[in-house]
Amino acid sequence: MSSHGAVDATAQDGTYPRPQLVRPQWHDLSGEWDFARDDGMAGQVDDIVFDRRIVVPFPPESPASGIGETGFTPCVWYRRSFGRAELADAGFGAESPRVLLHLGAVDHAAEVWVNGRLVATHSGGQSPFHADITRAVDPQGDNALIVRAIDLPEDVSVLRGKQDWRERPHSIWYHRTTGIWQPVWLECVPEAAVETLTWRTDLPTATVDVDVALSGAIPRDAWVRVSISHDGERLADVRVRTGGRRHCPVRLVIPRQLNGQQYEELLWSPARPTLLSAAVTLESESGTAIDTVASYVGLRSVSVSAASLLLNDRPIPVRAVLAQNYWPDTHLAATADTLRREVELILELGFNTARVHQKAEDPRFLFWADRLGLMVWAETANAYAFDERAIVSLVDEWTALVRRDQSHPSVVVWVPLNESWGVQHISHDARQAAFSRSIGDLTRALDGTRPVISNDGWEHTDSDIITIHDYEPDAHSLTERYGDPARLREMLDGFGPAGRRMTVGPHDGAAPVILSEFGGVSLETGGADDWGYSSASDPAAFERQVTAILRAVRESSPLAGFCYTQLTDTGQETNGLLFDDRSPKFPVERIRAAVTG
Known part of the structure; x- marks a missing residue:
């Protein structure tokens, strides 16, 4: 599945897994995967027998997963394939040759292979991670994606939250969540690309700061352009030279907000949750767009x-x-x-x-x-x-x-x-x-x-x-x-x-x-x-x-x-x-x- 034409991040439909950094094309890898339990944690990537099917991203303890086994499950394996159609859906092409694999959350420790190559390891059952899998992918053929997740049920030194350490839920604790439980998805990006955005606002000075983190081969003469608008009104537009740096801080002043009699009209609050549309573009010296992403920001303190x-x-x-x-x-x-x-x-x-x-x-x-x-x-x-x-x-x-x-x-x-x-x-x-x-x-x-x-x-x-x-x-x-x-x-x-x-x-x-x-x-x-x-x-x-x-x-x-x-x-x-x-x-x-x- 892909979402196309998401130019205004404030108007998205809520399916995009990373709502404050939106690209128009992506592919959701949710759905049926091959699945295997490995209770002895002795399996190797080349010898696992995938004898079950699971619906990702629902944990194997849940009915929606198709597994519904709530006992202790220390280690699980997942497998699926993707090929030319999925890569095309994610935007693969000459202008976007890098393939990124995103995993929203895997509880608790994860290893990820593509075509037998280890591409990522991660620890932390709630935090996202991603891998640049370009070198592991065959863009013309089928690609095997395998994920291993280890979540020791009685380990009380990891972040458990409400997941019970006893086999059966008691008191205020619930069934455990093992493995993948948030979206897994593909996107394709240019050789130089926007990686993360961090927004901050200051109401008295009518300023918006954004830290633009870049990845890949950043040209020394590249620029970052940030524009903010609302209801068709361009509120601010700034262009900053990166100097080849991977972190580019940008400050925008919104002149409209300097009018103390009207500045509250654009503020975010529960009564009026106003979101401002933002576009962030990595540009060449001549102004040609290298990468463009959509985002949004709320003005509030x-x-x-x-x-x-x-x-x-x-x-x-x-x-x-x-x-x-x-x-x-x-x-x-x-x-x-x-x-x-x-x-x-x-x-x-x-x-x-x-x-x-x-x-x-x-x-x-x-x-x-x-x-x-x-x-x-x-x-x-x-x-x-x-x-x-x-x-x-x-x-x-x-x-x-x-x-x-x-x-x-x-x-x-x-x-x-x-x-x-x-x-x-x-x-x-x-x-x-x-x-x-x-x-x-x-x-x-x-x-x-x-x-x-x-x-x-x-x-x-x-x-x-x-x-x-x-x-x-x-x-x-x-x-x-x-x-x-x-x-x-x-x-x-x-x-x-x-x-x-x-x-x-x-x-x-x-x-x-x-x-x-x-x-x-x-x-x-x-x-x-x-x-x-x-x-x-x-x-x-x-x-x-x-x-x-x-x-x-x-x-x-x-x-x-x-x-x-x-x-x-x-x-x-x-x-x-x-x-x-x-x-x-x-x-x-x-x-x-x-x-x-």
């Missing part, structure tokens, strides 16, 4: 005051929902249509923010968040152990994810750690506290334009927002805790509802406070494994309890916002506002009223 999250320097109440983004048929993977629908559902329920929990979501989800106006707290899966492997794993993968997602205007908060997972002794182990502080500072060094929550829920070492997790089922008790500033301050200076210290080390009390997990009410269905933080016996009782809890938290003025747990039932965790098929447990308009007041 994110910061905090002592009492609020600030979007475009204005307080915005956070009405968030915890989203596991896990589906019964596909598990952590999703189709393009499913990702769009999830964003739409969250907005229809009255939320303006999603906290995608213990998962770095597919960039196509972030595209719809950008396009439709949903703020996102970007989180990563965490490890469960604290050791050298876990430290390196989190630093490496989190760095890759921040770099991947930092240009999305919808991403307003970074969350590298949750509930001291992997740093369970942070309050009395100086090394673990140092790691929490350092991952927060690393995030700020990579991207200083957003708030960072160093450890969501409790034991904050250096957070720009203080967050609390509290599954108290009684609405009156929630009002007492969070409606009184003095009582809330007493909690923040000591121990929180879970019996954990709220802060580790000095803090000045100047950060806004958000109740970032609460609710968790399960509607009892009689299932033996149904699980929630509290329960209601019937739909009417469920609606009363959820509405009362939301009202108590919503009306607690010392809070800067909230994040309700959770959007949907997920496996045995039956505490969603929606069932796992995304049908509501009480009418959508009444859920929306409870959320928004």
Whole structure:
């Protein structure tokens, strides 16, 4: 499959796997592949017997994959072929002779061969990687693509998130995701090409900065041209000489934004999610285009005051929902249509923010968040152990994810750690506290334009927002805790509802406070494994309890916002506002009223 003529990246249909760097031609390698299990991990690329078929990119644990085996699966192999038709679809030709193979996410460690040649290795189950496979490809014949994935089920030093280390899901953990779970695709590019784009905006100076990373043989006399437009109006256009460098920083000034009486018209916000179209072209000295890509940018700023999250320097109440983004048929993977629908559902329920929990979501989800106006707290899966492997794993993968997602205007908060997972002794182990502080500072060094929550829920070492997790089922008790500033301050200076210290080390009390997990009410269905933080016996009782809890938290003025747990039932965790098929447990308009007041 290919997408042609995607000149305006703001108007794409949501299927393109890399929505902020779009080329008009590509080929999706999703579909049926040959498949083999290798539980002993003894197989070699030349002797694997592929005796099964699997539908990529759905993990073998999921029904949609056609495998549906949820037990321990330490090692799997995939194989498919591609040839002239697929390469032509991806744009192969004299002007685009380099063939790139992209893998959106493979959990956890991957090796990739093309025609028997090892072309890529990668570690990290959520981060993308690609390989230039030009020298391995026969452009006239069939090409064999093989992927091996290793994901040791009981390895707690890798980033597991909600993937259970036990064979059968329990409590808040779910079936594992092994191997390929995001798109695999081909694109063909010129000898010199645009590789990545990193956008940043500054509202007071009306400037847009973009770091253009180039690959291949960059001519010394090449130029980079960047143009930004909206609704047919050219807002800015700049041409910069590369000097043969692989990184070319470009700054554009948008004169229209210097008019203080109209500058807000083009700003991105949930109420008006304006996206500006961008075109980035690598040009010769004479102005001939060598490579052109489409992108988009949102003009907005994110910061905090002592009492609020600030979007475009204005307080915005956070009405968030915890989203596991896990589906019964596909598990952590999703189709393009499913990702769009999830964003739409969250907005229809009255939320303006999603906290995608213990998962770095597919960039196509972030595209719809950008396009439709949903703020996102970007989180990563965490490890469960604290050791050298876990430290390196989190630093490496989190760095890759921040770099991947930092240009999305919808991403307003970074969350590298949750509930001291992997740093369970942070309050009395100086090394673990140092790691929490350092991952927060690393995030700020990579991207200083957003708030960072160093450890969501409790034991904050250096957070720009203080967050609390509290599954108290009684609405009156929630009002007492969070409606009184003095009582809330007493909690923040000591121990929180879970019996954990709220802060580790000095803090000045100047950060806004958000109740970032609460609710968790399960509607009892009689299932033996149904699980929630509290329960209601019937739909009417469920609606009363959820509405009362939301009202108590919503009306607690010392809070800067909230994040309700959770959007949907997920496996045995039956505490969603929606069932796992995304049908509501009480009418959508009444859920929306409870959320928004």
